[in-house]
Amino acid sequence: MKKLLSQLFFFSIMVILASGCTNNQNEYQDNLSKGLNKIKAGDYKAATVYLNNAKKLNNTAEKPKSLLQQVTQLQIANISLEADKFTDAQKQVSALKQGIQKKNSEPAIIVKINNLSKQLESKVLEIDRLEKMLTTAKELEKNAKYKEALSILSDIEKSNSTSKQSEQIKSTGNDLRKEVQNKKELAEIQMKLKILEEKNRTLEGKSKKQAAQKKVAEKAEDFIIEYSFDENGNMYTDYPNGITLTLTVGQKIYLKRTNKDDFERLLASGDILEWKNGSTLVAIHKGAGTIDILPHDDWDKAYTYNVVVK
Structure with a gap:
């Protein structure tokens, strides 16, 4: 028991x-x-x-x-x-x-490791891409290629990356975008002003030429052509290059340089004009010819006047 x-x-x-x-x-x-x-x-x-x-x-x-x-x-x-x-x-x-x-x-661990690895690679690659884009935009800005720089900076701003480094790059890009936009607008204004000034110069030149031609046509007395040169040898005068001077026999043309310490070469072609001194010409025969004024003896900057004696 x-x-x-x-x-x-x-x-x-x-x-x-x-x-x-x-x-x-x-x-x-x-x-x-x-x-x-x-x-x-x-x-x-x-x-x-x-x-x-x-x-x-x-x-x-x-x-x-x-x-x-x-x-x-x-x-x-x-x-x-x-x-x-x-x-x-x-x-x-x-x-x-x-x-x-x-x-x-465990499969769960492997999945997490793979996902983490992909996230890490994606973030690093995106930051590298944004840094390269920002560098390119800065180079374009230095070379005054504002339109191209703004396009790249806009793409940086569209990035979906939320990492701290990405956000910092986007913030820097946004500041640069504002600066480039201001420079672009200023450059456009300057270009418009330049075009306007060029148009005004063209109109002014045409107006002067027309006035000089009218003056020549109406004038019966002697011609006095006053001119000057700048330090680069460029010539300035009220009688534009290439106009035609119409004279009668006996009329004179006075060539007067208004600034000192300079030199030029004066030439007259044909047998219609005769030199009275180094700077005065007299119309002696009917016909056509030319007068050339060469600043510093430079043909590239020469002024040529067509002369017709009636």
């Missing part, structure tokens, strides 16, 4: 122990499963809690320890990535990749 009672007591203890082990194993698997689900969801803080519970329930199991290490590395990599510490993030990603190569890893 005593032997039977002893056997029953031993059996009861074994059942209790077996039941406890089964409950622990179930609880271990439950925490491990929940930890993996939280990893999939990206909730690393909650995953850490469940994995620690699983580790306590089965201290000899390797999987919770390995997963905890990988979750910690994922957390550090994410924090580094958000802070634009790309070198630190890359170290953690490299370590994670080496870890999954050495041993089988």
Whole structure:
């Protein structure tokens, strides 16, 4: 009888122990499963809690320890990535990749590592692209190619990257865009003024030429052509280059330089004019000819007047 009672007591203890082990194993698997689900969801803080519970329930199991290490590395990599510490993030990603190569890893971890690696590469490439674009825009701005620079700066502003470095580049690009826009508008105004001044000079030249031709046509007395030179040898006079002087026999043409310390060469062609001195011509025969005034003896800057004697 005593032997039977002893056997029953031993059996009861074994059942209790077996039941406890089964409950622990179930609880271990439950925490491990929940930890993996939280990893999939990206909730690393909650995953850490469940994995620690699983580790306590089965201290000899390797999987919770390995997963905890990988979750910690994922957390550090994410924090580094958000802070634009790309070198630190890359170290953690490299370590994670080496870890999954050495041993089988959970698919959830592999997916997270791959996603993290893609995010890191995407951010680095985008920052590099924006930096190159900003450099190009600055070079174009220096060369006064404002339209091309504004196009590139507009593309920088459209970037969807939200990293701190990207935002800083976009802010710099926005400041440069305002500066380039102002320079572009100023250049356009200056160009319009230049065109307007050129038109005014053309109209003024035509007006002077017409006035001189009218003056020549109406004038019966002698001609007095006064002229001067600037330091580059350019000639200035009220009688524009290329006009026709109409004279009668006996009329004179006086050539007078108004500034000192300069020199020129005076030429008269044909037999209709005769020099009375170094700067005075007299019409002596009917016909046509020319008078040339060469500043500093330079044919490229010469003024030529057509002469007709009636």
